[in-house]
Amino acid sequence: MSVNKSIRVLDKDTINKIAAGEVVERPASIVKELVDNALDAGAANIRIELKDSGKKSISVRDDGVGMSRENLVLSPVKHATSKITSLSDLERISTMGFRGEALAAISSVSRFEIITKRKEDAGGTRLYLEDGKQTISDIGAPDGTTVTVFDLFYNTPARLKFLKGDATELSHIAAIVSDLILADPHISFTLINNGKTILSSPSSDLFNSVVDILGHDAARQLMPIPTYASKSDTKACDEIQKILADTGVQIEGFISKPSFTKTTPDHLFFIVNHRPVTSKELIKAVRLGYYTKIPNNRYPAAVLHLTIDPKEVDVNVHPRKIEVRFRDEKTLIRIITEVIETTLRLNELAFQVTSTDVKKVIDRPFSDFGQKGKIGNADESKKDAGTPSESKKDVDMQSKPKGDSDVIKSKSEKGIDFMQQKTGSAAVLAQEESSAYSDFKTGASSGSKSGYTAPPKDTEKRLKETERLLSASQKSPEKNARPSEISLLDDIRVVGQISNLYILVEKDSGLLIIDQHAAHERIFYDLLKKKENVSVQELISPAVVTLSPKEKVLMDEYIPYLEEAGFGISEFGDYSYAISFVPIVFGKMEDVSTIHEFIADLLSFGKIKDESGARETIAKRTACRAAIKAGACCNHAQIEELIRQLKCTENPYSCPHGRPTILVFSRKELEKMFERI
Secondary structure, eight states: OOOOOOOOOOOHHHHHHHHHHHHOSSHHHHHHHHHHHHHHTTOSEEEEEEEGGGTSEEEEEEOSOOOOHHHHHHTTSTTOOSSOOSGGGGGGOOSSOOSSOHHHHHHTTSEEEEEEEOTTSSSEEEEEEETTEEEEEEEOOOSEEEEEEESTTTTOHHHHTTOOOHHHHHHHHHHHHHHHHHHOTTSEEEEEETTEEEEEEOSOOHHHHHHHHHOHHHHHTEEEOOOTTTTOOHHHHHHHHHHHTTTTEEEEEEEEOTTOEESSGGGEEEEETTEEEBOHHHHHHHHHHHGGGSOTTOEEOEEEEEEEOGGGEEOTTSTTSOBOEETTHHHHHHHHHHHHHHHHHTSOOSEEOOHHHHHHHHTSOGGGGSGGGOGGGTTTTOOOTTSSOOOOOOOOOOOOOOSHHHHHHHHSSSOOGGGOOOSSHHHHHHTOOOGGGOSSOOOOOTTSTTOOOBOHHHHHHHHHHHHHHHHHHHTOGGGOOOOOSOOTTSSEEEEEEETTTEEEEEETTEEEEEEHHHHHHHHHHHHHHHOOSOOEEEEEEEEEEEOOHHHHHHHHHHHHHHHHTTOEEEEOSSSEEEEEEEEGGGOOOSOTHHHHHHHHHHHTTOSOOOHHHHHHHHHHHHHHHHSOOTTBOOOHHHHHHHHHHHHTSSOTTBOTTSOBSEEEEEHHHHHHHTTOO
């Protein structure tokens, strides 16, 4: 076959269809472009009507300013736009659209109609475009513009066959409209498919729009970013504004409590200058704000509005304008992280257990709790928190929509099923711990299969070690973490300990249950992160660890950080290492298997990403090994000492892995559980 082919210029129709492929991926792409135009036209009400999830027709009607006949004729011409006039305008884009190519692309792969009328005109004008042939006529019409797209991809059957099922295409459109509702809550949106209302959000404020999209239950789990406009606490607003001062950035919106997380970042909504965007860097910034308050493989929910100088944002980096690039990305990440950290610190973050959570357990069949319906087998697959045995699994509770009703469920409450699962309270009660808690599982008592028990002397020794570290840190105020400002652990009365694992505490407002291992682990972690000079203990006989070739490569990367943390490690053969001393926080080393398990835990995390990640991982694993164990008996004085130390931490509500340390049963919820109210 000859490869010497002539280069030729493609005809206009082929060029338009290729260009359409960049802008028009599926019906949702068209909805996004047409709604963007409606927003730029100053619409207050936008109605989107679909037939067969947009495959048969898409109609977007608005009450914006409308177009003159002359502008209407030009509107479907490629690169004809009213939004920019020169290259310099691209540096300060303030409109949703700006390229002038959307209508040209859409009309090249569909039968296309625009009906428009300005307020000052006596009547409207209709433009119909099919196969490049344009027809203009007068027509009676309300003020505003209606754009209708018929038979998408009718002239490109290869594109048509790649569209997914109706439910899938509708779910993509619902997601687009949800983003737009959150971006412009003062605008009324309605989405209809085959005569059935899928989404409806009247003009309102941001919180009510959040309720429309995420549902009431999810909205209750959100906290506002403190702003003066939202009439938040003045002190909180002052702290946020101190972070934002002189940055040219304003942030408002809502973030979820750490007890409310998902396995994916799909429920992080970012709006930059009223434009919904996706950004890995913004996701990273939010995740850093939560840090150890949630597990590594979980993501919070958030709706964040960022107002930034348009010159600092490049929106012209994606064909569909859904991605942006920031000029000073590092500074923006720092600002968002600090705002979220501050908001979390100023709020009560303990895991609240509700009567609804309890009902989920009561309503479950016995077979859910163990094999052959025996409740006693509930924890067969689980191990004591903080004991050497661990397991890892990943649970994804999300489901894909299969029809219109499923789309409604997945996007409104009318509502959002995908936001209704809580890590923490419900998960602990229902014993449905996700991969979030895979590091150290809860739920087994001292009489569990592991059989782990520890005498009060062991507990006393471990508490004294954290007390020693705490006293040392308090002598250096500059290194001292800022304690939480919430007084959840004030004015309490210790009731006792159950299963040698959970501490019961009474408070006027209700009942607290504290996981002793998770709580002490948080204390140890905070102190180890601040510690510079590590006290070590020499082993009577070095512990020899033999590794696989793959593990040896990882070990070589970890050694400098392990030595920094107080481990003495040297090579002992081709694939073996001798460990001669360990941090004193490990306690009396009667069984070197603890060291073997620690190294195995560490290497299971794989390749080191950066220095901070290595130190973080070692601190977490060390804290876990050094903390009071599940099965350790604590007397009254030891419990009070543990709570006192926990109050000195910056985040007393979760362990370093993101597992809850405290569950709260409010008095009102207890009364509901016992059906007293």
